[in-house]
Amino acid sequence: MTTLRFTKGHGTENDFVLLFDEGGQTPVTPDRVRFLCDRRAGLGADGVIRAVRAGALDAGAGFAPDTWFMDYWNADGTTSEMCGNGVRVFARFLEREAGVDLAQGLAIGTRAGERTVTSLGGGRYSVGMGAWSLDDEVAVVSAAGLTPPRPAQPVDVGNPHHVVALASEAELADLDLHRAPEVSPRPPEGSNVEFAVALGHDEVDGELRGRVRMRVHERGVGETRSCGTGACAVALAVRSWAGPGAPDVWDIEVPGGEVTVRVEDGRTVLEGPAELIADGDVVLPAAIA
Numbered sequence: 695m696t697t698l699r700f701t702k703g704h705g706t707e708n709d710f711v712l713l714f715d716e717g718g719q720t721p722v723t724p725d726r727v728r729f730l731c732d733r734r735a736g737l738g739a740d741g742v743i744r745a746v747r748a749g750a751l752d753a754g755a756g757f758a759p760d761t762w763f764m765d766y767w768n769a770d771g772t773t774s775e776m777c778g779n780g781v782r783v784f785a786r787f788l789e790r791e792a793g794v795d796l797a798q799g800l801a802i803g804t805r806a807g808e809r810t811v812t813s814l815g816g817g818r819y820s821v822g823m824g825a826w827s828l829d830d831e832v833a834v835v836s837a838a839g840l841t842p843p844r845p846a847q848p849v850d851v852g853n854p855h856h857v858v859a860l861a862s863e864a865e866l867a868d869l870d871l872h873r874a875p876e877v878s879p880r881p882p883e884g885s886n887v888e889f890a891v892a893l894g895h896d897e898v899d900g901e902l903r904g905r906v907r908m909r910v911h912e913r914g915v916g917e918t919r920s921c922g923t924g925a926c927a928v929a930l931a932v933r934s935w936a937g938p939g940a941p942d943v944w945d946i947e948v949p950g951g952e953v954t955v956r957v958e959d960g961r962t963v964l965e966g967p968a969e970l971i972a973d974g975d976v977v978l979p980a981a982i983a
């Protein structure tokens with residue numbers, strides 16, 4: 695019988711199964727990920743995150759071997775370059791499992807490169823999300839419940855996104871994301887698709903802050919309650935649509951809560967909560983043990 699020790703956690707209800715595997719002795723395979731993420735036959739999650747030293751896996755090759763690496767997998771058994779909510783939950787997991795001090799910030803490894811995560815106290819974390827780019831070639835997105843198809847801004851924040859502007863909260867609520875939206879031209883590596891409604895901006899304590907509500911269909915998962923990289927993509931797209939004088943700070947409402955995105959020196963910083971909610975052992979089915 696093969697059992698795995700796991701922790702369940704989430705960041706604004708984007709939920710993960712976490713595995714602590716410092717030396718890389720617990721192979722994560724697509725079958726194991728699909729089983730762990732299955733909400734009926736398994737534990738249920740949007741993805742699996744393994745905490746492993748960079749020296750213990752091929753994807754960690756560009757980092758010092760003792761760097762902590764976030765080995766992130768989508769629920770369908772594919773890997774992704776980055777997960778913004780995942781980094782915060784990974785950070786809270788590392789604090790608890792490895793006694794890592796994050797008050798001054800810690801550089802971790804991801805498939806998108808190095809990211810720095812800092813504990814803000816009270817279960818909140820900020821993540822330096824790295825460089826971003828907006829593509830000049832606008833795409834078109836069709837989705838169930840949305841007529842007609844809409845233009846979409848491609849955004850790269852380490853992983854791929856397409857952001858669609860909607861006119862009202864009613865239009866956002868009417869979307870049916872049980873089926874994957876179609877992006878044209880079709881991105882060869884697939885894409886996460888965000889739908890966003892700008893809710894205006896205000897000066898708060900001398901700082902201009904924008905507010906947006908969004909929903910997301912994640913590549914390799916489906917509709918999720920939140921997406922950290924998606925929130926960054928939305929902030930960047932809405933800021934660019936707003937033009938000169940737009941806020942650099944955006945509060946992003948997602949179905950599972952709220953995160954904040956700051957645009958600083960060509961980079962974004964994502965801030966939000968992380969929760970660890972359960973620990974246990976799971977018995978792997980014989981076929982994947």
Ligand SMILES: N[C@@H](CCC[C@H](N)C(=O)O)C(=O)O
Binds near residue numbers: 775913
């Ligand atoms: N939920 C994540 C993004 C996870 C990866 C994504 N599905 C992809 O395939 O790129 C986040 O919080 O950023």
